[in-house]
Amino acid sequence: MSDVVEKTLTALPGLFDSQTGAAKITNRLRQLVKSITELTSKHEEENLIKQELCAMKEQVSSPNTSMKQMREIMVRAMYCEMLGYDASFTYIHAIKLAQQGGVLEKRVGYLAVSLFLNEGHELLLLLVNTVLKDLQSTNLIEACMALTVVAQVFPKDMIPAVLPLVEDKLSHPKEIIRRKAVLALYKFYLIAPNQVQHIHGKFRKALSDRDPGVMASSLHIYLQLIRESPDSYKDLTGSFVTILKQVLGGKLPVDFNYHSVPAPWLQIQLLRILSLLGKEDQSTSELMYEVLDESLRRAEMNHNITYAILYECVKAVYTIHPKVELLEKAARCIGNFVLSPKINLKYLGLKALTYVVQHDAKLALQHQMTIIECLDHSDFTIKRETLELLFRITNAQNVTVIVEKMLDFLRGCNDEHTIIHLVGKVSELAEKFAPDNSWFIQTMNCVFSIGGDLLQQDVPNNFLRLLAEGSESKEEDDQLRLYAVESYLTVLKGHTSHLPQCFLQVMSWVLGEYAHLQGSVDRREVIRLLTQLLDQRSVSSETRVWILSALTKIPEGQTDLILHLAERLSSSQDTVLRQQAQELLHLSQDSQLHEWVLPRGAPWDAIEVDSSLSFLDGFVSEALAAGAAPYKPPHQRQEELCEDRALNLEPYSFSLPVSLSSCSITDRQSPTLLSVSSGLSGNSTELSQKAGSSTLILEGVKRVWGKDGYLPQKEATAPLVDEPSAAVQPPVQQEAAERTEPRPELSTRNQDKQQLASSLFVGLGVGSSVSLLGRSEAPPPRFRKKPRPHESSSSGTSEKSSGSSCRSSHHTTDIFLYGSFLEEEPATSKSAFDHTPKSTTANGLSQNKDTKEDKHANTSQIFGGDMVIVRPSTIQDKHPPSESSDLTALLPADLKDLPHSDVISLTSDPSLSLSSCRLFRDEALLLLIFISNCTETVIKDVAVQLTCEELKTASLRGNIVDCLEARSTSVCHYALLMDDPHTNVSFTGTVSYQTQPGHTNTLPFSGTLSTADFIRPLVLTTEEYGKLWLSLSHDVKQNLKLLTDAGDPLRTTLNALKDALQLHVVDIIGSEGIVACRLLSGAPCLLHCRVSGAALVMWLRSPHPALPDCILYHCQRALAHR
């Protein structure tokens, strides 16, 4: 304890007597603190605290302890926990104190809870009732405390319990309550965005709250919302601008001032929101130019807070659609930062520059000397930020200097996180801008030896891929490979014991693959060097596997060495090594087999990797038939574990063995080409778990499977640019030299700096190639990567691999859909078209992706059969056919019986009017678009184009009409599917048509669809339901409103839901009901409803993570709207 504290402690009694109320402390705590300060060793402190905790334990379990004493114990427990001692026995008492105490105890109890328990703690469940009670309390303080604790520790699954009450608080008369409620909802939004989506409207009310504190709190939510979808909030731009203007104009109460700057936190929040709204949007940006200008102008005072605002302002100016004047002003501001003697401002200036040079690299030139000084700064933080800045301005001309600086920094750095981060950047730069092979290989050697085993796996992966895939010119590739081989041989001849495993692995792979390119070196020498590594103790077993596979590739004729090695290793303890040694032995004896397994110089992409592991299907189905549990990925298992721990109070928890035997296998797509590698290595997949199976895929270059499963591969960052570099070198160097010239009398030290500057900033002054407003064009990368034809099948992320199986299932759905359409064909179309061949629709579908010209050319023959042109006699009068009754009459006879929505008018112009109607088919949502000609003339070449990213078009018909007679209506069918549930999706589209030949008009339209349109009943028996329930992993639980207006409330409510959402009510037993539905693409969702008091407790489960939330949302709406 510090001397100061000790001195003051002696004067304690006086000190505390003189202070009133606020400084009143409990005697026991005072004693405890005091006795701790008197101790001399850590050991004594431990003993004392142990004693204290023992005494406390006794006290809390004694029935005679009063609430007041308990409060005092809790304070001491908090103190002990802060010192790092475990006082977990008091946790339950903290909850009790919050529950049973008066306001005073509650305050301490809640504080203790928020300090002791984090979101995952199971004891929190016991707090729910207390919080509910306090939220309803008329006592302001109690409500405040409850809101505070809710915003601090409530986990996702407890939110539904308090959500309605917190929501109510948004309209509480006291602003402090409203403010806390808004922040609690903000926190909920961060944890579980779906659960609060129905209150977005109320957020708007909070934004226009008369209390500035509430309004400022709502901005936290808006910042988050706008970050996720800026387009949905463009309409608020005006409001945000007005608020900022008012703040700047000093319209807020003076207490919001901070060092005489009006509400700086509010300003910064608004600037962030505006920059998100104005990004890549000229018209929105124009709304805010004026206020940004004013912001820049007002922030003149020399105080940290004004700089904080300026920084945000500069960022906003450079993020939104550019305006030259503002950019100039912002650039001047950055000067103030960078040139400031205050180190904090300098740091922020560098950070601002780092951001700004991405838009305008020339700005770095103005501050080059400052940057150079910062590069040698004694403060690690400043240095690192400077390197970040240099990274952004690197080009082909200054890359060597900058990389050298970065490597220098790395050599003196021992912070793991920084090393990983910077080494990744160095390798990125090296790959993009390397001037020659030797520099590239040398730099990568540094990267591997400095970064070592901290490196992200994608660095060595990318490097090896680059070597293996090569560029267009084989000669250049071979040179690079040759250089790498030579360089590695040199490295291996030196000391190797300190080299990181990752570097050894890279080297052995390269040597195995390309040592044959080097004619002058004896193969035996290569083998000797690699074998030597095997003997080293520091080499890990994974690396040994790499080395052995390298050796497997080299031998040819060196049988004696190999035989010797293989024999030696065949008695190894390590089973993987032993297996490899056996393989090596066999391959070296059978050169034909060797040639077949390891074809020399085969292009990398000729090797097909069976990423779906379809060759294991047989094995899997056997195992499942024998009663094995279906495979679940680790994350899902983990989730289930958590769920079991958190909430397992409900029925359905007796675990029956579930067998989902066929479903997981049948729809998996087998690759057409059975791969060499998968065929061969089938057996070793099981054996090599320990070695991370690196041996298997060496042929395939990329590591697809790693220790933690499938390794996502980062895509090549370097863009493919074919034309030669736009930047011309000589004039640039001249320019840089000119810049440095006018300062003749510089000390040598300064001259050094000047020189450094000219080498660092070379290439930035090329005014012509760097546009002021846009990013500078990326120079062509040194190592161009080949386009990758097998992208989706071989290098995808895990998502992609699962995608392949999805695709196949969609494919089958498509076929299914055509099938059913065609069966109905005769009924839909006029008799004249009955002969339509079956392939027509299929053609039509693929045709949709072709260019419009093609469509037009083929229209008559392809779409002729599908067109339904109707000339209803009812619509002969002048009114455009917008009335729904008229249009439903146009529904094809077979579709008339299907459940359908009302006809809604989409859009219209003087010639055409568009309406839509949704038909709920079993396999898809049919969206019918009625195109009505409102004129007295014929309209030609009508083409409908509909786009929606979230939806999939399974089939379409009638989207092109050659000729639409006067006053007639044509119907266009879209069969839509939703793969991933979204609560609402909007579609947009255009209709193009010609009223006069050669004159094409377009009419845009848009509309929304909801998940509810894509939900169908799922018919199940109660037993099937029970089984399925157990196998589903994602669940959500929430209380809903119970409809009590008639008879049996449960039945009434479920029927209401059934009507609104097309659910299937499986069974109703007493106060519980089970309901099932499915999304069109197949994912089921099971709902379990139980009446509890006046609420309906709904528990939803589905294999799809987002589906329960979506359905819940629609259930809520359906019940709210009744």
Add this chain to the structure above:
Amino acid sequence: MQFMLLFSRQGKLRLQKWYVALSDTQKKKISREVIQIVLARKPKMCSFLEWRDLKIVYKRYASLYFCCAVEDQENELITLEIIHRYVELLDKYFGSVCELDIIFNFEKAYYILDEFILGGEAQETSKKNVLKAIEQADMLQEEAETPRSVLEEIGLT
């Protein structure tokens, strides 16, 4: 904001507030690490440093270090001013605050922090409003205290 730590020059923790859910062992490890790094910095160095994927913003007031960990994109200067505003609030509440006030009344320091920052975001930046809320709670506390102790004397002792 991810967390806030107050610690003395000797590295003793005086206050800790976590806005992310972490286990106790993680919290201990992180605070040990952060305290060590911050204490090793020289006085003239800048108040920010990169740590893991976060930014640490710290400032020393007399013998006490105030230290916040914020997300990487956050504005460091405004975080520094958040710390300063918190110190102002403490100062106003305790009347020229010193480390001892915070040691002995750490729960008060937490109450003030909870009124100022909620869920990791600035809740109320008006000094007057924050102190008003605290005073209201304190007043109730004192009211509650008197009758209760009387009751206790009658009923329990």
